[in-house]
Amino acid sequence: MNAATAIAVAILLGGGVAGGVLLVLAALPRWRQAALIPRIAPHVRDVIDLPEASSALRPGLPLGEAWTALVAAVTRLLGSGEAAVRVRLAQAGSTRPVAWFRSVQLAAMLIGALIGAVATVALAVAGRMSAPAAVLPLLAALAAGLGADALLTMRARARAARLAEELPTVLEFFSLCLSAGEGLRDALRRVADVGSGELSGELRTVALAVATGSGLGDALAESGRRLQIPAYSRAVDQIVAALERGAPLSSVLQAQASDAREDTKRDLIERAGRKEIFMMLPLVFMLLPLSVIFAVFPGVFVLRLGIG
Numbered sequence: 001m002n003a004a005t006a007i008a009v010a011i012l013l014g015g016g017v018a019g020g021v022l023l024v025l026a027a028l029p030r031w032r033q034a035a036l037i038p039r040i041a042p043h044v045r046d047v048i049d050l051p052e053a054s055s056a057l058r059p060g061l062p063l064g065e066a067w068t069a070l071v072a073a074v075t076r077l078l079g080s081g082e083a084a085v086r087v088r089l090a091q092a093g094s095t096r097p098v099a100w101f102r103s104v105q106l107a108a109m110l111i112g113a114l115i116g117a118v119a120t121v122a123l124a125v126a127g128r129m130s131a132p133a134a135v136l137p138l139l140a141a142l143a144a145g146l147g148a149d150a151l152l153t154m155r156a157r158a159r160a161a162r163l164a165e166e167l168p169t170v171l172e173f174f175s176l177c178l179s180a181g182e183g184l185r186d187a188l189r190r191v192a193d194v195g196s197g198e199l200s201g202e203l204r205t206v207a208l209a210v211a212t213g214s215g216l217g218d219a220l221a222e223s224g225r226r227l228q229i230p231a232y233s234r235a236v237d238q239i240v241a242a243l244e245r246g247a248p249l250s251s252v253l254q255a256q257a258s259d260a261r262e263d264t265k266r267d268l269i270e271r272a273g274r275k276e277i278f279m280m281l282p283l284v285f286m287l288l289p290l291s292v293i294f295a296v297f298p299g300v301f302v303l304r305l306g307i308g
Contacts, residue, residue: 011121070106090226091156105148112144113137164231166199168260175253217243231260
């Protein structure tokens with residue numbers, strides 16, 4: 001065993017021991033008390049805007065400061081704005097702050113770098129070390145960070161699609177409750193309690209904000225700004241305008257439900273057109289070349305044998 005192989009084996013074994021110790025420490029319970037802001041925020045959020053509790057570690061500790069600096073470096077490296085991440089977190093249904101997602105992203109990058117380092121050491125032990133393998137930890141870390149961002153985007157798009165699909169049904173039910181003689185807040189509470197979808201969950205948040213003292217128009221407008229889903233934002237704007245002008249809300253909700261159904265139908269037709277194009281790919285790149293091979297190969301085989 002030469003010196004390079006011994007160093008690689010030592011790094012591999014030491015990294016395994018360090019990873020095991022870190023996993024054991026991470027599994028231990030946290031005995032410290034929760035910070036002040038997470039404890040009082042649910043009770044005074046409607047009175048004053050409090051800053052988000054951005055870090056799980058105490059900011060006075062050196063480890064917390066180093067982690068915060070690393071999170072800021074990841075934010076600058078990936079270039080995704082804080083507002084865009086906040087919107088995607090809201091669309092994905094997460095109430096976590098942006099700093100939490102950056103911490104998760106940084107943890108994914110560290111795990112990717114560790115996996116890349118293990119792969120590099122394994123290649124060195126096997127005697128297949130090369131220049132591209134030296135940058136494998138960096139590439140793995142970057143791929144892990146971008147993968148976490150892409151996963152959040154996929155979750156946000158999937159939930160936004162479900163919200164848009166549920167919008168017509170919820171609006172019609174809301175209009176039906178108003179037509180039956182219920183008050184506006186009672187109808188909102190009934191729609192939020194009876195429903196079980198994603199939009200009903202958002203309306204529960206609106207109903208809770210209204211119950212804690214916020215105006216209905218302000219709570220709906222805040223929900224629309226937070227989610228930034230076009231169909232939902234249009235419906236919220238129309239409802240808020242009807243509330244401000246005193247227009248009959250039931251007819252407004254029926255019109256918005258009809259428009260939402262037309263948008264859903266248009267989106268379904270567009271998706272069907274894209275799927276039709278994707279269905280052509282196996283035909284063009286798999287079945288058609290196979291048919292050509294079946295048609296040409298016998299003739300080529302006969303010509304090579306010199307038959308006929």
